[in-house]
Amino acid sequence: MLELEDLGFAHPGGDWLFRGVRHRLRAGEITTVLGPNGRGKTTLLRCIVGLTAPTRGRVRSHGPIGFVPQSHQTTFAFRVLDMVLMGRARHLRPFASPGRHDRRIALAALDRVGLIHLAERDYPTLSGGERQLVLIARAIAADGRVLVLDEPASALDLRNQGRVLHLLRGLADDGMAVLLTTHHPDHAVEIADTAMLMFSADDVRVGPAPDLLTEDAVGALYGVRARTLAFDDGGLARTVIVTRHEPPEPGSSNRPVPGSRPPVDTGGARHR
Amino acid sequence: MRTSVGEPATAADATGSRRSWALVVLPVGVVVVAVAALAVGRYTVPFDRVLAILLGQLLPLPPTWTGTEATTVLQVRLPRVLLSMVVGAGLAVCGAVLQAVFRNPIVSPQILGVSSGASFGGALAIILGLGYAALVTGAFAFGLLALVAVYLVSRVGGTAPPLMIVLSGIVVGAFFTALVSLLTYLADPYDELQSIVFWLLGSLATATYAKVAVAGVPAVAGVVLILALRWRINVLSLGDEDAATLGLRPGPTRWLLLTTVAAVVAGAVAVSGVIGWVGLVVPHLARLWVGPDHRVLLPVTVLIGAAYLTVIDTLTRTIGAAEIPLGVLTAVIGAPVFLLLLRRSRRRMWADA
Numbered sequence: 001m002l003e004l005e006d007l008g009f010a011h012p013g014g015d016w017l018f019r020g021v022r023h024r025l026r027a028g029e030i031t032t033v034l035g036p037n038g039r040g041k042t043t044l045l046r047c048i049v050g051l052t053a054p055t056r057g058r059v060r061s062h063g064p065i066g067f068v069p070q071s072h073q074t075t076f077a078f079r080v081l082d083m084v085l086m087g088r089a090r091h092l093r094p095f096a097s098p099g100r101h102d103r104r105i106a107l108a109a110l111d112r113v114g115l116i117h118l119a120e121r122d123y124p125t126l127s128g129g130e131r132q133l134v135l136i137a138r139a140i141a142a143d144g145r146v147l148v149l150d151e152p153a154s155a156l157d158l159r160n161q162g163r164v165l166h167l168l169r170g171l172a173d174d175g176m177a178v179l180l181t182t183h184h185p186d187h188a189v190e191i192a193d194t195a196m197l198m199f200s201a202d203d204v205r206v207g208p209a210p211d212l213l214t215e216d217a218v219g220a221l222y223g224v225r226a227r228t229l230a231f232d233d234g235g236l237a238r239t240v241i242v243t244r245h246e247p248p249e250p251g252s253s254n255r256p257v258p259g260s261r262p263p264v265d266t267g268g269a270r271h272r
Numbered sequence: 273m274r275t276s277v278g279e280p281a282t283a284a285d286a287t288g289s290r291r292s293w294a295l296v297v298l299p300v301g302v303v304v305v306a307v308a309a310l311a312v313g314r315y316t317v318p319f320d321r322v323l324a325i326l327l328g329q330l331l332p333l334p335p336t337w338t339g340t341e342a343t344t345v346l347q348v349r350l351p352r353v354l355l356s357m358v359v360g361a362g363l364a365v366c367g368a369v370l371q372a373v374f375r376n377p378i379v380s381p382q383i384l385g386v387s388s389g390a391s392f393g394g395a396l397a398i399i400l401g402l403g404y405a406a407l408v409t410g411a412f413a414f415g416l417l418a419l420v421a422v423y424l425v426s427r428v429g430g431t432a433p434p435l436m437i438v439l440s441g442i443v444v445g446a447f448f449t450a451l452v453s454l455l456t457y458l459a460d461p462y463d464e465l466q467s468i469v470f471w472l473l474g475s476l477a478t479a480t481y482a483k484v485a486v487a488g489v490p491a492v493a494g495v496v497l498i499l500a501l502r503w504r505i506n507v508l509s510l511g512d513e514d515a516a517t518l519g520l521r522p523g524p525t526r527w528l529l530l531t532t533v534a535a536v537v538a539g540a541v542a543v544s545g546v547i548g549w550v551g552l553v554v555p556h557l558a559r560l561w562v563g564p565d566h567r568v569l570l571p572v573t574v575l576i577g578a579a580y581l582t583v584i585d586t587l588t589r590t591i592g593a594a595e596i597p598l599g600v601l602t603a604v605i606g607a608p609v610f611l612l613l614l615r616r617s618r619r620r621m622w623a624d625a
Binding site for chain 1: 372375377500501502504507513514515517518519525559563564565
């Protein structure tokens with residue numbers, strides 16, 4: 001569905017932000033991109049959706065990519081349904097306005113994210129979580145099979161984080177290919193099939209999320225000491241990753257560390 | 273218009289009926305305003321006779337009117353009313369388009385310096401002793417130049433902060449206004465100076481059918497194009513990056529719209545000088561009535577613009593013994609109305625002002 005071929009980006013005259021990024025995202029799969037601030041997650045996403053030209057390599061996609069930016073304010077107070085309708089832009093001729101067919105698709109998309117009851121509200125009056133869901137509905141209405149999201153859960157409270165993550169898992173199970181960035185390793189553990197860890201410009205690792213998201217790897221990625229906690233969530237094996245309150249050892253921060261298995265068994269920890 | 277989560281149907285009905293009501297009432301309102309404007313003045317023609325005279329041009333009606341009445345309505349007032357409708361509709365819709373393209377609800381052709389640029393172009397043509405065609409062309413070229421300058425200057429690192437846009441517009445406008453002052457200083461005081469000053473004052477008093485054509489052709493063509501793009505303008509107003517990821521190429525759409533705005537404003541400035549406030553006040557009135565969706569907002573803006581300037585122009589020639597300059601009255605009425613709208617409707621019209 002989505003293929004990144006040797007993707008690299010450097011600011012003109014500057015060092016590589018990342019290079020040699022290869023990944024193939026299949027239908028029904030979720031990839032989460034993790035990395036500290038400034039490591040290039042957002043730039044990578046911009047290269048994927050075509051907002052920034054990659055310095056080298058290329059992106060191949062089956063059909064258009066639906067992009068969900070971080071929830072934002074609009075200049076004008078459009079209604080929620082009108083916002084979602086704008087997802088139809090690429091299917092309409094330049095002088096056309098959306099018709100009944102587009103309206104049905106937009107309403108179905110709103111229903112899919114569970115906000116059909118807010119269709120007539122003004123978009124700016126919604127909460128941050130609701131706005132994020134509206135932007136996801138807009139991407140769904142665009143009829144793409146690939147969904148790319150920039151930190152969809154970052155600015156949300158706990159309940160809304162769960163709502164968005166659950167929705168994304170459901171969309172993938174419906175056959176979409178989903179790629180998102182996140183600051184929460186837990187989110188990756190919870191919904192992702194694949195994780196992409198951006199350690200440094202030349203060291204971007206991609207692999208099955210449970211294998212890659214070890215204590216050592218997460219600790220090295222963010223320059224902290226991480227701890228994996230496994231527990232039984234009503235019969236479901238789950239894992240969370242927490243930071244430990246110890247100063248990092250000198251020289252150990254921000255250094256790529258070979259991935260190792262965590263001390264506790266996290267196999268099958270994904271929660272669907 | 274704020275409704276709770278539990279009653280979306282009520283909100284839908286309210287918005288829907290508000291929109292359809294506007295599009296039914298307004299065309300009727302515009303016709304009523306036009307007929308009233310044809311009737312009133314120093315020489316009053318009864319309402320029914322105005323209608324009869326107008327219909328008599330299309331149908332073989334027995335003349336129930338006098339020759340003087342027919343001349344007053346058809347030769348004196350009709351070109352002026354048509355001109356005020358064309359100029360009002362054009363300036364108003366240009367204001368709405370600029371507000372969407374710049375994603376800034378406080379811009380208008382005047383604030384962005386388009387009107388000043390156009391008046392410099394026109395004044396230059398007068399000074400050089402060129403004809404009326406050159407005046408229109410000059411107005412268009414320098415109006416567009418001003419718009420492009422504001423657009424390029426206000427973009428800082430890919431985005432254009434609202435304050436930067438307004439400041440660039442004021443600076444570019446001031447620059448062209450200074451150039452116009454220079455031209456009036458250099459102008460031949462017995463001939464050119466008079467025509468420049470008279471022209472720049474902003475008036476519809478010298479309306480002719482030829483002027484209706486000069487302003488009307490770009491205005492009608494521009495309005496048709498803008499209305500055809502009305503939904504794209506919604507998408508464009510989300511910002512370039514949002515529009516691009518939704519599959520719209522923002523660049524070509526924006527340049528098409530800015531060029532159209534420059535042509536419509538040039539036509540208006542060429543026939544009537546600088547008429548301020550219409551492009552700012554009318555889109556706000558329209559947004560307060562039907563909301564920000566450009567699919568409805570733009571046609572409503574066109575209709576309100578036509579009626580608004582016709583009402584004000586009719587006032588200029590009826591409320592005093594001598595005619596009041598139109599530019600003065602649009603400002604005297606426009607400024608307080610705009611302040612009122614600003615205070616009343618901040619939250620409803622814009623997402624976050």
